[in-house]
Amino acid sequence: MKPDVRARILDLAATYPTPKAALLTALETVQQAEGGHLSTDSLSEVAALLGVPLGTVYATASYYTMLNLKPVGKYHLQLDTNIPAMLAGAEDLLAHMEQALGIGVGETTSDGLFTLSAVEDLGACGTCPVLQVNDRYYENMTPACFDELLANLKQGVVPEWKTEGNWGTECNMLLARRGKPNSTALAGYVADGGYQALEKALTLSPAEVTQMVKDSGLRGRGGAGFPAGVKWGFLPKDSTKPVYLVCNADEGEPGTFKDRQIMEFDPHLVIEGMAISGYAIGAKLGYIYIRGEFAWIADILERAIAEAREAGKLGNNMLGRGVEFDIRVTRGAGAYVCGEETALIESLEGKRGNPRLRPPYPAVSGLFGCPTIVNNVETLSSVPFIVREGAEAFRQIGTANNAGPKIFGVSGHVKNPGAYEFPLGVPLAKVLEAAGGVVGNLKAVIVGGLSTPILTAEECRDLTLDYDTCAKYGTGLGSGGIMVMNDTVQIPAIALRTIQFYAHESCGQCTPCRQGSVAIEQMLHRVVEGKGTPEDLDNVLHLCKTIKGNTLCPTGDAFSMPIEAMVGKFRGEFEALLPKAGADLAV
Amino acid sequence: MSDCLILDGEAVTFQPGQTVLEVARQNGIKIPALCYHRKTGPAGRCRVCVVEVEGQAGLPTSCNLMAKDGMVVHTCTERVLEVRRSVVNLMLANGEHNCISCEQNGRCELQDAAYQLGIEIPAFTITGPKAEIDDSSEMVVLDRRKCIQCGRCIAACNNVVVNEVLGMGQRGFESKIVCDLDRPMADSTCVQCGECVQICPVGALIEKKAVGKGRSWEMDTVDTTCPYCGVGCQMTLHVDTDANRIVRVTGREVEPNDGMLCVKGRFGYEFPSSPNRLTQPLIRKNGELEPVSWEEALDFTAERIAKIVKEHGPDVFSAFGSGRITNENNYAIAKFTRAVIKTNNVDHCART
Helix, strand or coil, X not given: CCHHHHHHHHHHHCCCCCXXXXXXXXXXHHHHHCCXXXXXXXXXXXXXXXXXXXXXXXXXXXXXXXXXXXXXXXXXXXXXXCHHHHHCCHHHHHHHHHHHHCXXXXXXXCCCCEEEEEECCCXXXXXXXXXXXXXXXXXXXXXXXXXXXXXXXXXXXXXXXXCCCEEEECCCCCCCCCCCCCCCCHHHHHHCCCCHHHHHHCCCCHHHHHHHHHHHCCECCCCCCCEHHHHHCCCCCCCCCCEEEEEEECCCCCCCCCHHHXXXXXXXXXXXXXXXXXXXXXXXXXXXXXXXXXXXXXXHHHHHHHHHHHCCCCEEEECCCCEEEEEEEEECCCCHHHHCHHHHHHHHCCCCCCCCCCCCCCCCCCHHHCCEEEEEHHXXXXXXXXXXXXXXXXXXXXECCEECEEEEEEEECECCCEEEEEECCEEHHHHHHHCCCECCCEEEEECCCXXXXXXXXXXXXXXXXXXXXXXXXXXXXXXXXXXXXXCCCCHHHHHHHHHHHHHHHCCCCCHHHHHHHHHHHHHHHHHHCCCCCHHHHHXXXXXXXXXXXXXXXXXXXXXXXXXXXXXXXXHHHHHCCCCCCCCCCCC | CCEEEEECCXXXXXXCCCEHHHHHHHCXXXXXXXXXXXXXXXXXXXCCCECEECCCCCCCEHHHCXXXXXXXXXXCCHHHHHHHHHHHXXXXXXXXXXXXXXXXXXXXXXXXXXXXXXXXXXXXXXXXXXXXXXXXXXXXXXXXXXXXXXXXXHHHHXXXXXXXXXXXXXXXXXXXXXXXXXXXXXXXXCCCXXXXXXXXXXXXXXXXXXXXXXXHHHCEEEEEECCCCCCCCEEEEEXXXXXXXXXEEEECCCCCCCCCCCHHHHXXXXXXXXXXXXXXXXXXXXXXXXXXXXXXXXXXXXXHHHHHHHHHCHHHCCEEECCCCCHHHHXXXXXXXXXXXXXXXXXXXXXX
16 A cells, blocks of 8 residues: 555544544545455454454455456446336446447456446436446436547546536425536625525524424435434433434435535535524534435535635634634445435444434434434525524425425436425425426336435325325335336336345344345346246235334335335236246246 | 233333343333344344334334333234234244254254244245355354344444454445455454354354254253353353263353353363373383372372472562462462462462
């Protein structure tokens, strides 16, 4: 390992309460410095440097999909093949890529230039298919675009790239600055009234700020919809330990690409939201845990944080008022489960992203055993408005018990897939209309990200999008990731792709999730291939029934509920794939 | 005063801080709990120990459910059993859990759970890449085909004996127990203490030397103190009485070792039946060692010591005690050296 890399790791280790916590970031640093993979020697060196047992280093290194224990090509081509990508033609694109490269998935070209991987959701569902080349995203990919890209890469040219997608806002809050030029700069944010909410918050007591958030009715936008102010209230009153605020930016639920809209185009909104929230809960340090694939967004955040710090908006003496709060950005390394708050905390501590046994809950014992509040990007980004305009103004948006705006990410069979901000309680039909309307005949919609049960066209006709109504309809608002499917879609294929995702992402701790996801995957695979049996379908449903509620974290529910709904509501489609009685199974 | 909860219709008392699993076991109710071990604590991973609690949604795992006064718990409702069966089925579905030839037969917690739940053969199978067996090390076989990923061995290795060798590699269905950076156990930093073997609920970690040497129920057990050093670890010898042979050794979960043993105590058990073992006193006569009676040996030794001390003074004598004998023996050596020989030249291997 080069001396400068060692030095960087040691500097990093010094920023944590224990050097061990730097493990994940250290591995990412070494991999980047050493040509894209982690050798045994590097792993041993990191272990010695940070005082972590070898077995624990391996456990972490082998857990994350972005860490490579084997060499990869100079250009690692990673095609998102999850459901939104599938609906946008990623399967055909993958076949085209295999042909163009002359290799299959998981292989490297003989010249060592290209490694091809089919990967899970990259958080670009509105701009699918998306191809990640090393740490760059090439969105809205077509076979022709790929050919052009490939020709460039072969010449050693990595083409320019930009991320742009459809969007719209009715609320002008979370996406208000989305279309402005240079929207990430501090000056523009301040000119648009930014950091006034922080000014105001610092004239109030932390308890008053918390009360405002409670009164606003703001519910957690990560998926669970738990009231944010109430969550803050769980912090122990008598603790002498430091309190941490963690911003969950591990956006990975298939169908979801909302948080990146805020971070990428209006980073100061989330920074200001964190500063206010940090003040309210008594935290001096906040972390933004962002999925590793969003590397360029992490860079944007880091630049914005540095700018805010420079301008005295963050740091030891926020706005000159003697209040301390700063933010660090930590990058994940490819693990869906890290979006679950205790898994996220484990990952922040440099470990495998395995969810923790609860109690204790993070508010009592979270990051480094200290009281910790984990809030979603969109939740924290709603806080400045609440403080600036008041709780009542926030409640005016949306419906009773479902206050405020929400970004809906619409993907799949609509004319203009994209991110659309509406008040909670907006009719689904209106959101689909904003997205240009359904292409073809609507068959089914998943409204809250892949973990929420599917609704038939009939069921969702009058649906309004808020937490309570979605629950009433037997689904969930979740993250607001809306996946639209027209009648060209075969639900068994969607079900198989769904369970493949969860089987790939299961951390492996709990038997029902680790074994059950693979059992269901194999059963559905047989069915889709025309080799299934009625028992397979019965077993799938029985497994869904018994897995639901019986895992450490919600991942078991996240696949058992949607699979149960797909098989239950579209059973005829699954049964139609079963071999007819007396047919030759060997065919 | 202790608190009270209703367990399967019976009022039972408990101490604050006890889990429902502990209270149930204390009252003779068997709840399979494959990832839980007292020494490694609740892990909530295997999901077999679920129970039903009145007024509580879902089925909580009893290993980390704190008993509360007035709680009404059902441990074997059909709803509970259905979930347990499903989970155990999933464990059996992909492993090669072949009880017929498994070393763990008769003391396997998975086998017990399947038996209790009436599972004869798994309801379905899961196919997967063939799991590897690591039999590279001298004393331990790691048979990953039988691993149920309970994590006990990892917790024990890292948190109980703190040898920090084992880890969980990969994730999800591909998760596997690894040594160091996924090295064969023989090439790893493993010191072969065997704590992982003792704590493994199934046949995934077994004593290599015991393979094929007899079933657990054929063994007579003898509780004894480890003879190797002065710590006094408590152990159980599993003896094939017919062959007059120790087949395996397990640590007793009592003071001072709480089940832990070192490589010598756990695996160095051949010496009682070694043909090289001294079984009677020998005296070298005319250059050859000859068997003699205890009387002759002791008289000879006493005479020689007396003569040497008389001629050269007591300080030419020194005595070494041993960690392999009892406290009382060591005391006698010190007393003899000081009171009879009259020198302070007495030492012990465990002193440094």
